[in-house]
Amino acid sequence: MVVEGENVSYKDGEPFFVFVNSNHNFDELTSLICEELEVNRSEFGLDIKMKYPNARGYKVLSLNNDKSLKALWASVYQMNASSMDLYISLIPIQQPRNLFTNMLNQAMRGENPLLSAPFSSNSVDQEQYDLNSNDDESDEDEDELLMNESDDECEDLVTPSAPTIEFSRVPSIDLEYVNRWCGKMDPGPDDGTILHLQSTHRSQAIWEGEELKPLTLRGHMKAFKAFKVPEAVLTYVNNTQFRGITRFCYVPLDADLITALVERWRQETHTFHLPFGETTVTLQDVAMLFGLRISGRPVTGSSEGGWLNLCVRLLGATPSIKAIKGSKLKLTWLHDNFQNVANINSQYQLHCHVRAYLLYLFGALLFPDKSGSTVSLIYLPLLENLDQIDDISWGSGVLACLYRNLCKATKVDCFEIAGPLLLLQVWSWERVSIGRPDIVRSRVPRQAGVAYPLGSQVLTGLDPLGCKWLRVQWGFKDHRLELVVIRDLLDKIVELQFVWQPYTPSVVQHLSPICVQDQAEGTVIAPLICFEMVEWHFPNRCTRQFGWQQMILEMGSTCTRLHGISRKGDWSGNYETMHQESIAKWENRMSKIVEPGLPFCGLMSFDDEYFEWYNAITHRIITPLSQTVNDDYEDHHYYYPTAADFQILTQASMVTYNTTEQMISNMPDDIPLAQYAMIEKMRNMSLNSLVNTGQEHLINYQEPRPPSPPRYDFRHLAHRQQVMTQESEEAESSQRTRKKGKKRN
Numbered sequence: 001m002v003v004e005g006e007n008v009s010y011k012d013g014e015p016f017f018v019f020v021n022s023n024h025n026f027d028e029l030t031s032l033i034c035e036e037l038e039v040n041r042s043e044f045g046l047d048i049k050m051k052y053p054n055a056r057g058y059k060v061l062s063l064n065n066d067k068s069l070k071a072l073w074a075s076v077y078q079m080n081a082s083s084m085d086l087y088i089s090l091i092p093i094q095q096p097r098n099l100f101t102n103m104l105n106q107a108m109r110g111e112n113p114l115l116s117a118p119f120s121s122n123s124v125d126q127e128q129y130d131l132n133s134n135d136d137e138s139d140e141d142e143d144e145l146l147m148n149e150s151d152d153e154c155e156d157l158v159t160p161s162a163p164t165i166e167f168s169r170v171p172s173i174d175l176e177y178v179n180r181w182c183g184k185m186d187p188g189p190d191d192g193t194i195l196h197l198q199s200t201h202r203s204q205a206i207w208e209g210e211e212l213k214p215l216t217l218r219g220h221m222k223a224f225k226a227f228k229v230p231e232a233v234l235t236y237v238n239n240t241q242f243r244g245i246t247r248f249c250y251v252p253l254d255a256d257l258i259t260a261l262v263e264r265w266r267q268e269t270h271t272f273h274l275p276f277g278e279t280t281v282t283l284q285d286v287a288m289l290f291g292l293r294i295s296g297r298p299v300t301g302s303s304e305g306g307w308l309n310l311c312v313r314l315l316g317a318t319p320s321i322k323a324i325k326g327s328k329l330k331l332t333w334l335h336d337n338f339q340n341v342a343n344i345n346s347q348y349q350l351h352c353h354v355r356a357y358l359l360y361l362f363g364a365l366l367f368p369d370k371s372g373s374t375v376s377l378i379y380l381p382l383l384e385n386l387d388q389i390d391d392i393s394w395g396s397g398v399l400a401c402l403y404r405n406l407c408k409a410t411k412v413d414c415f416e417i418a419g420p421l422l423l424l425q426v427w428s429w430e431r432v433s434i435g436r437p438d439i440v441r442s443r444v445p446r447q448a449g450v451a452y453p454l455g456s457q458v459l460t461g462l463d464p465l466g467c468k469w470l471r472v473q474w475g476f477k478d479h480r481l482e483l484v485v486i487r488d489l490l491d492k493i494v495e496l497q498f499v500w501q502p503y504t505p506s507v508v509q510h511l512s513p514i515c516v517q518d519q520a521e522g523t524v525i526a527p528l529i530c531f532e533m534v535e536w537h538f539p540n541r542c543t544r545q546f547g548w549q550q551m552i553l554e555m556g557s558t559c560t561r562l563h564g565i566s567r568k569g570d571w572s573g574n575y576e577t578m579h580q581e582s583i584a585k586w587e588n589r590m591s592k593i594v595e596p597g598l599p600f601c602g603l604m605s606f607d608d609e610y611f612e613w614y615n616a617i618t619h620r621i622i623t624p625l626s627q628t629v630n631d632d633y634e635d636h637h638y639y640y641p642t643a644a645d646f647q648i649l650t651q652a653s654m655v656t657y658n659t660t661e662q663m664i665s666n667m668p669d670d671i672p673l674a675q676y677a678m679i680e681k682m683r684n685m686s687l688n689s690l691v692n693t694g695q696e697h698l699i700n701y702q703e704p705r706p707p708s709p710p711r712y713d714f715r716h717l718a719h720r721q722q723v724m725t726q727e728s729e730e731a732e733s734s735q736r737t738r739k740k741g742k743k744r745n
Contacts, residue, residue, distance in 0.1 A: 018032050033048075037088075047090075048087070050087070203263050215258065230341050233353045242394075243512070248470060251470070262406060281399065281402060288464060289464055290423060298583055301531065315352050328376060334375075359377075368420070399535075402424060461512065520593075523539045525589075534582045535558065551610065656682060
């Protein structure tokens with residue numbers, strides 16, 4: 001096509017005729033032209049130009065979509081013409097050299113098979129926005145032409161505008177295509193020697209598409225808030241290690257946050273498995289947050305019955321038949337009989353009220369069970385001599401109770417959880433930014449001239465760190481996050497969102513001395529004991545919490561067989577005798593303590609050998625590809641599953657590796673060395689990416705063949721056909737015989 005001023009002509013071309021009408025769309029017109037020229041549309045593209053009339057003559061416009069085709073018909077009607085000249089050039093289509101180019105071309109056409117909701121771009125003339133085009137003058141002339149056009153219809157039909165991308169909804173992944181084309185992403189573990197209980201873990205069921213609701217939290221914190229403690233009793237308790245616990249009032253528990261943490265808990269290691277490594281609630285955390293002692297004899301004893309007489313002797317009152325059942329005592333009975341007592345006239349009465357209050361504290365906060373309304377009397381004998389209650393390691397007992405309840409809750413068929421969940425929640429708030437509320441202001445006025453370094457509710461030198469979350473009006477940004485959102489955020493959490501060492505010297509100096517009294521025992525590797533519960537404490541799996549670099553660990557046993565021991569059925573016996581070996585290990589705990597390692601400062605390098613080992617033994621991701629947020633979640637447009645991103649990146653690495661591997665295998669000898677080095681580098685980088693994320697099983701993945709048709713035993717079919725033929729002949733012969741008999745009669 002030659003353009004000379006206002007004249008447009010075409011040279012070196014052959015004319016042909018195509019009969020169309022105004023009912024044809026652009027795709028049908030293109031098909032007719034290709035049929036007439038006998039060309040394959042997958043091999044050649046059509047560059048179609050038309051002479052668009054205006055007041056000064058004609059102008060060249062591209063014909064490439066339905067809107068421009070309507071403009072063509074408008075010009076035909078305007079000139080009362082029966083035909084129109086189109087100028088067509090064949091443009092060879094370069095075949096994509098790899099799957100990336102193919103996928104890109106499909107995405108630009110809106111045909112990417114990985115996305116069931118691809119993006120759409122609205123534009124009239126794609127040539128105007130061709131990145132390789134330098135014809136700026138043509139664009140300006142065309143704008144001027146359209147601005148001066150008097151025909152309103154044509155002006156509406158052909159209006160240049162920048163292409164816009166519409167993200168009306170988040171693309172969803174076509175799982176069937178992904179699994180067939182790329183292979184199913186494996187969340188791990190690759191090495192099942194450590195997480196050998198993965199098949200029965202909640203995370204496995206979630207990954208396989210089962211929708212598990214948040215766990216029901218069993219606790220009695222509201223009842224604890226309602227207990228009005230006599231002043232004399234509170235004064236006595238404040239002189240024990242339970243002083244910090246008595247300061248805790250009602251703190252709402254976040255079921256979604258706790259459930260998300262349970263999904264990360266592994267009973268094989270007693271740690272939470274996060275993307276950057278293992279972490280756990282340690283004895284150090286119990287001492288710092290709750291102010292409970294680590295040192296001392298374990299929480300254990302006998303369970304030999306006589307509960308009613310025990311209440312009479314140590315509580316000074318006889319529970320009603322409805323208030324006591326076996327070893328379970330109703331909290332309402334303690335509430336009604338031991339709160340707001342005006343006169344405590346003797347030392348015996350004072351001790352009875354102290355025991356009743358501590359027993360209430362055990363059932364509501366430290367050792368709550370799944371009953372929802374009772375406390376076990378098994379703890380009452382340990383309170384007989386109140387002068388010796390500080391000689392007991394209540395901190396290790398509380399941590400054992402938390403570990404046991406976390407382990408039980410990881411089962412797929414478990415729908416509720418009990419135990420000291422406030423400890424778990426406060427631990428998460430101190431260390432993890434996800435799900436942490438914002439402390440807005442105090443509900444009590446600050447005193448002028450008084451410094452509050454840890455919050456207005458922490459009494460310097462008297463309280464544990466957990467008290468900083470008390471009696472404050474705290475709120476979340478927007479509102480609490482749903483379980484699916486927290487689960488996904490934990491899938492992609494990074495080290496910068498986790499506080500490895502929150503107990504800095506500037507914080508510790510304001511805490512109660514009891515919080516740091518037993519810090520030397522915070523890193524012992526020993527069994528934690530609470531009557532029937534024996535759970536191992538492994539601080540060596542999370543040494544970064546103590547300021548040391550994490551090392552690769554051998555497999556350690558948490559003795560999960562001990563989970564079968566319970567108090568169901570009011571078992572009667574002596575736990576000290578049953579767990580004699582574990583008690584001996586606890587008493588000898590200082591002989592097995594984690595030795596300080598290399599100082600840990602900042603973040604571990606991503607290529608550290610620990611991460612290579614950890615990625616092979618952990619369950620890397622929990623949120624399945626099919627996970628979507630509920631429609632009633634207001635901020636759903638902020639949510640996008642990490643699993644989808646991980647799968648797409650895995651696909652990209654896999655395709656890059658396979659493509660570069662094929663290129664290296666078929667590479668000619670005369671290829672420049674620089675190009676060969678670049679291709680080999682891409683191959684090695686993609687290979688390392690797959691190996692480090694545990695997806696090396698996708699290398700050289702072959703799309704599975706369709707199932708072969710079932711094989712038939714033709715000899716059996718032939719025999720069956722023969723039998724059927726014989727039966728048919730016999731039936732026909734019998735029928736003819738009956739007919740002949742009827743005729744004779």
